[in-house]
Amino acid sequence: SYFGTMMVHLGLADGMVSGAAHTTAHTIRPAFEIIKTRPGVSVVSSVFLMALADRVLVYGDCAVIPDPTAPQLADIAISSAATATEFGIEPRVAMLSYSTGESGSGEDVDKVREATALVRERAPELLVEGPIQYDAAADAAVAKTKVPGSAVAGRATVFVFPDLNTGNNTYKAVQRSAGA
Incomplete structure (x- = not known):
């Protein structure tokens, strides 16, 4: 993890993938120590890119902040949307x-x-909707009933979870159930 982080920091690599065989702490500790946070970003959070059969969704934060405050949750949303954009995903x-x-x-x-x-x-x-339940965010038919006229409901691409318990369990459920 340190070697990969140093390569990213020195511009020898564009990014690094880690976490499948290492803990979250082992994966992100080098980034805290070497790269630090981008100016204007108050918290470090994670996103999971959920590759489904027909689209890629962004889930944040599913690995770092156990119970974010409202300001931290807002920062997670803004950072997650920026990551979505970097990967060519229009953030909703x-x-x-x-x-x-x-x-x-x-x-x-x-x-x-x-x-x-x-x-x-x-x-x-940013196009943002909340509070919103997952079904209304992801399913157009449910959205039409629960949040008619929303630019996000039923078409969300960035899902910001209210806490780590919800986010981590949801990403694992979707990963295993939908083959993401």
């Missing part, structure tokens, strides 16, 4: 929750609602 960001729109309430939903507002404030060019 779904800020996931157990509630869609105004249908639910509670501390967890409020965090996602606040994070969505921060994304809109910090990156007004």
